[in-house]
Amino acid sequence: RKEVEQDPGPFNVPEGATVAFNCTYSNSASQSFFWYRQDCRKEPKLLMSVYSSGNEDGRFTAQLNRASQYISLLIRDSKLSDSATYLCVVNIREAGTALIFGKGTTLSVSS
Amino acid sequence: NAGVTQTPKFQVLKTGQSMTLQCAQDMNHEYMSWYRQDPGMGLRLIHYSVGAGITDQGEVPNGYNVSRSTTEDFPLRLLSAAPSQTSVYFCASSRPGQGARAPEAFFGQGTRLTVV
Numbered sequence: 577r578k579e580v581e582q583d584p585g586p587f588n589v590p591e592g593a594t595v596a597f598n599c600t601y602s603n604s605a606s607q608s609f610f611w612y613r614q615d616c617r618k619e620p621k622l623l624m625s626v627y628s629s630g631n632e633d634g635r636f637t638a639q640l641n642r643a644s645q646y647i648s649l650l651i652r653d654s655k656l657s658d659s660a661t662y663l664c665v666v667n668i669r670e671a672g673t674a675l676i677f678g679k680g681t682t683l684s685v686s687s
Numbered sequence: 688n689a690g691v692t693q694t695p696k697f698q699v700l701k702t703g704q705s706m707t708l709q710c711a712q713d714m715n716h717e718y719m720s721w722y723r724q725d726p727g728m729g730l731r732l733i734h735y736s737v738g739a740g741i742t743d744q745g746e747v748p749n750g751y752n753v754s755r756s757t758t759e760d761f762p763l764r765l766l767s768a769a770p771s772q773t774s775v776y777f778c779a780s781s782r783p784g785q786g787a788r789a790p791e792a793f794f795g796q797g798t799r800l801t802v803v
Contacts, residue, residue, distance in 0.1 A: 607789075608790075610789065618796070618797075619794035619795060622791040622792070625791075627789075663730070667789070669735075674735050674743075675720070675722075675779070676746070677729045678729055
């Protein structure tokens with residue numbers, strides 16, 4: 577079983593839609609949690625860190641449930657530019673060193 | 688500010704050849720790591736380092752060697768290339784976390800390697 581599981585999608589939504597991605601992780605000792613974004617054939621870039629209290633950055637909201645080992649990302653008012661692959665990531669050792677990635681969820685936003 | 692620089696960007700190797708993928712960062716980050724990305728597999732951790740002289744294995748270390756003689760550089764060596772090592776390789780660097788603040792990892796643009 578992979579340590580980080582995501583629904584691969586693809587999610588095809590119209591502009592303005594709200595879309596939610598879910599992720600589960602198996603290592604209860606995981607220390608840090610992230611959502612990264614990857615555009616086609618590009619390097620991953622940090623979208624947002626995820627904290628137990630939940631956090632929001634504009635149209636993006638991330639939630640972490642440590643008891644259920646579950647991470648979510650909500651995107652409101654989707655834009656064409658949100659089309660990308662969203663990677664759920666956990667860190668299992670010294671913060672920032674050993675990132676374990678889910679396979680990614682592909683989002684396609686259409687006009 | 689260059690960030691994380693990987694060279695080469697593209698490489699074709701014959702089975703059995705050896706080569707080194709270069710990774711350099713100019714952000715004075717302590718942590719560096721190597722990942723490979725294959726279709727349908729996501730990124731998988733190969734090796735990582737928490738500082739000069741310190742390295743450790745990740746999820747898929749077999750067939751690869753690393754060393755960290757300086758803070759800036761973290762080369763990845765393929766000892767005897769195999770077709771199964773055809774992949775896109777990403778190098779990343781980051782600072783240690785501070786309290787509850789989780790650090791961002793910065794990635795290079797990747798090296799696309801084909802082994803024939």
